[in-house]
Amino acid sequence: MPQQPDWIICEHCDSVYHRRPLARGEAARCIRCDAVIERSRRFNVEQLFALTLAAAIMFIFANAFPIMHISLQGLSNEATLWESVQALAQGRITLIALVAGLAIIFAPLFQILLLGWVLGYAYVGEIAPGFRACMRALEHLRPWSMLEVCLLGILVAIIKLAGMLNVSPGIGLWAMAMLTVLIILIAGRDIRYLWDDLKVPIA
Amino acid sequence: MSKPPYARELKVCLCHICGFACPQDAHECPRCFSPVHVRKTNSLARTWAFLIASIIFYVPANTLPVMYTSMFSGGSENTIMSGVIEFWQHGSWDIAILIFIASVAVPCMKFCVLGTLLITCQRRSCWAMRERAKLYRFVEVIGYWSMLDVLVVAVVAALVQFRALSTIEPRLGILFFGLVVVMTMLSAMSFDPRLIWDAEVNDVE
Ligand SMILES: [Zn+2]
Ligand SMILES: [Zn+2]
Numbered sequence: 338m339p340q341q342p343d344w345i346i347c348e349h350c351d352s353v354y355h356r357r358p359l360a361r362g363e364a365a366r367c368i369r370c371d372a373v374i375e376r377s378r379r380f381n382v383e384q385l386f387a388l389t390l391a392a393a394i395m396f397i398f399a400n401a402f403p404i405m406h407i408s409l410q411g412l413s414n415e416a417t418l419w420e421s422v423q424a425l426a427q428g429r430i431t432l433i434a435l436v437a438g439l440a441i442i443f444a445p446l447f448q449i450l451l452l453g454w455v456l457g458y459a460y461v462g463e464i465a466p467g468f469r470a471c472m473r474a475l476e477h478l479r480p481w482s483m484l485e486v487c488l489l490g491i492l493v494a495i496i497k498l499a500g501m502l503n504v505s506p507g508i509g510l511w512a513m514a515m516l517t518v519l520i521i522l523i524a525g526r527d528i529r530y531l532w533d534d535l536k537v538p539i540a
Numbered sequence: 541m542s543k544p545p546y547a548r549e550l551k552v553c554l555c556h557i558c559g560f561a562c563p564q565d566a567h568e569c570p571r572c573f574s575p576v577h578v579r580k581t582n583s584l585a586r587t588w589a590f591l592i593a594s595i596i597f598y599v600p601a602n603t604l605p606v607m608y609t610s611m612f613s614g615g616s617e618n619t620i621m622s623g624v625i626e627f628w629q630h631g632s633w634d635i636a637i638l639i640f641i642a643s644v645a646v647p648c649m650k651f652c653v654l655g656t657l658l659i660t661c662q663r664r665s666c667w668a669m670r671e672r673a674k675l676y677r678f679v680e681v682i683g684y685w686s687m688l689d690v691l692v693v694a695v696v697a698a699l700v701q702f703r704a705l706s707t708i709e710p711r712l713g714i715l716f717f718g719l720v721v722v723m724t725m726l727s728a729m730s731f732d733p734r735l736i737w738d739a740e741v742n743d744v745e
Pocket of ligand 2: 557558560571573574
């Protein structure tokens with residue numbers, strides 16, 4: 338039997354291929370179903386770790402500062418991400434606040450924490466304690482992290498409100514825009530290369 | 541070009557978490573210890589269940605108001621469609637189209653696509669397999685953008701809180717709408733696209 342990590346299985350149709358080294362920017366596609374089965378990695382461990390630290394800082398800014406200010410006839414108001422989630426937590430509809438909180442605050446937060454933990458150890462060439470559980474959690478969190486949707490939502494809200502009152506973006510919004518880009522860069526599939534990089538033992 | 545072999549023919553199966561090619565009889569991935577299955581368990585039944593739940597929730601999501609706006613004199617309640625129409629009438633047709641796509645077109649398309657995939661897979665149809673596989677991936681990618689309206693309501697309701705002058709509050713419809721999105725996401729996740737290709741071979745359990 339050939340060495341198994343050399344095999345790569347298309348998750349959309351179960352076709353098996355031999356892994357081939359990819360040049361930068363290249364992607365391998367499945368002949369049978371045309372899905373992308375592997376992309377060349379964009380970042381090495383050092384770069385990913387640095388981006389994760391940047392994301393952590395941006396996360397703090399995005400949550401500590403208001404994302405928008407509005408004013409109307411001398412009155413003014415502002416809201417943070419957390420206050421936006423709280424605004425949904427009213428009586429019967431509180432459940433949706435949990436979903437929104439997961440999508441725009443908790444999923445990104447856990448992604449950053451787990452990536453920081455895993456990559457911090459990988460940076461010095463070690464397998465972090467609880468590595469397997471962290472990697473599993475990262476895979477499960479990915480679909481629920483919706484910062485880019487939130488960013489678009491805030492832009493829609495700005496346009497919606499701009500007609501009736503004065504709206505100005507806050508520091509939180511800029512931080513969030515950068516955080517969104519960083520999360521897209523770090524939370525993708527590049528992280529899976531750690532399994533090979535760290536030579537995680539196979540039982 | 542000849543088609544690549546199926547994992548089953550080589551007696552391996554894929555770990556969805558770490559991408560490892562596990563031996564077919566393994567219950568647990570030897571590398572990441574997560575459970576592995578040749579096919580997602582009860583894929584069709586689960587996908588149907590979540591899909592039907594999301595279609596049921598879609599009715600109150602569209603008929604109940606999602607937002608209550610009180611401005612100076614009197615208040616009004618908006619459903620998703622009336623919100624879209626309001627944007628359109630105020631000249632912001634781009635936002636109207638955006639919200640319409642995210643809140644109406646995307647969920648409806650997901651219902652149709654998932655329904656089609658389920659029925660064709662149950663019939664072991666060999667029709668347009670490549671295209672169906674692409675449709676599935678498309679649905680997976682666009683699915684969560686439907687959360688747009690929920691997040692817009694959240695941000696707007698958090699901001700517009702001027703007691704006497706004007707307030708905006710979320711209403712029950714937004715809960716159902718959010719549930720529609722979550723249910724369709726779960727439905728798409730439960731579906732196993734490899735079932736599309738199983739129709740090519742007959743001896744799969
Ligand atoms: Zn494939
Ligand atoms: Zn695994």
